[in-house]
Amino acid sequence: MKCATVAIIGRPSAGKSTLLNTICEMKVSITASTPQTTRNAIRGIYTDERGQLIFTDTPGFHLSEKTLNKRLQETALRTLEENDAVLYLLDAKRSAGEEEKALASHIAKLKTPVICVINKTDILKEQELADAQAFLEEMLPGKTVLGASAKLDEGVDEILIELFKHAPEGELLYPADAYTDQNLEFRISEIIREKAINLVTEEIPHAIYVEIADIEYSEENNTVWVRAFIVVERDTQKGIVVGKRGAGIAKIRKGAEPEIRQIFPGKKLRLDLRVKAQDKWRNNSIILDRILR
Ligand SMILES: Nc1nc2c(ncn2[C@@H]2O[C@H](COP(=O)(O)OP(=O)(O)OP(=O)(O)O)[C@@H](O)[C@H]2O)c(=O)[nH]1
Ligand SMILES: [Mg+2]
Known part of the structure; x- marks a missing residue:
């Protein structure tokens, strides 16, 4: 091997x-x-x-x-x-x-x-x-x-x-069916970020990061609730991501849902997305430490 x-x-x-x-x-x-x-x-x-x-x-x-x-x-x-x-x-x-x-x-x-x-x-x-x-x-x-x-x-x-x-000879480091080692929260935030950056142009993709507020599973309803913030830098960008009557945010949700569902086979999904502006987060080392970990 x-x-x-x-x-x-x-x-x-x-x-x-x-x-x-x-x-x-x-x-x-x-x-x-x-x-x-x-x-x-x-x-x-x-x-x-x-x-x-x-x-x-x-x-x-x-x-x-x-x-x-x-x-x-x-x-x-x-x-x-x-x-x-x-x-x-x-x-x-x-x-x-x-x-x-x-x-x-x-x-x-x-x-x-x-x-x-x-x-x-x-x-x-x-x-x-x-x-x-x-x-x-x-x-x-x-x-x-x-x-x-x-x-x-x-x-x-x-x-x-x-x-x-x-490749050197060696034992497998991961199980044969593993394809990534990313944690759940990160994978979900990345799926949402992909849909968000593919929606906008110019400088806005770089101004986006996604923060998962919480992930909750209700056994009674067999439903996973995911609440996440799409964070941009300015209110004008927020308007663009949200879109006319929420069309942008709806598109991000529709794009992200099927991929997030794959992570939770057999469970229902409720995805709650909010957009917020956080001034100059790209220069904020506390935020960078968190998202670039
Ligand atoms: N035509 C063509 N397009 C490709 C190919 N590989 C990637 N692309 C396109 O190139 C663009 C960038 O692809 P990514 O895989 O995101 O590039 P990356 O190197 O990971 O980029 P960063 O994460 O920004 O560093 C996307 O639009 C891809 O669809 C290829 O072999 N042929
Ligand atoms: Mg890349």
Whole structure:
């Protein structure tokens, strides 16, 4: 049996969370077209007859002076060397600028085995693929480079083969049917956050966090009650999330309910969502400590 821990790293929107979900065949980590969706180191577990791979999805590597972004960058980089392998995901749709260079030179210094994956091959032009290959050859010479479409599940088996090659012999760390180690409250808050950020545009996705007020189970009614706050920074944003006559909030609830129900099979669900504004929470270290834990 083989067992390895693998960190997935890359710039925002490279498709890290999409890849993790494709590998685990389960929505383990939320995704969105807006960058900087993932905020925590999220574990996804893959097991087959070869053994087990324990992935950590990380926040997109982003150069910025803002408090939230700096904290996300720390989360992304901190764990790299504690893993048996690093999966470096590159979105060749965007040309490699300063950010990609900064990340690649950080990765070049790691002692951990690194596998590079050029993602989104389903939409790449030949030239874009060639540019990405040249970039990797220059920055990370000699490293394995694979191409994949995380979205269409193409080239993903090859990534697993490569990872198992590097995996040390060892017993499984998680039960064979486990796919994540996230706690209930976190998973529910992330499902709600995904639906909320996919509803809004511009700066608002980054201004959202979700706080679970309580989760209660009534045996009598076989019903789980979930009460949660969608927190934004300003009253104008609150208005946008709530929407005309509550249309926005209704849409978030409708989107989130089926996914939350999967967590409580056979039980009824009541989801109560409220929106509130909390000024400048992204600079508030107490809130950041709580949500980035
Ligand atoms: N066409 C195409 N789109 C993809 C692929 N993989 C991911 N995407 C899209 O890229 C966007 C970003 O995907 P995510 O998985 O959220 O990216 P991420 O790297 O986790 O982003 P952060 O959490 O912000 O760092 C989403 O709209 C995905 O649907 C792919 O292989 N092909
Ligand atoms: Mg992500």
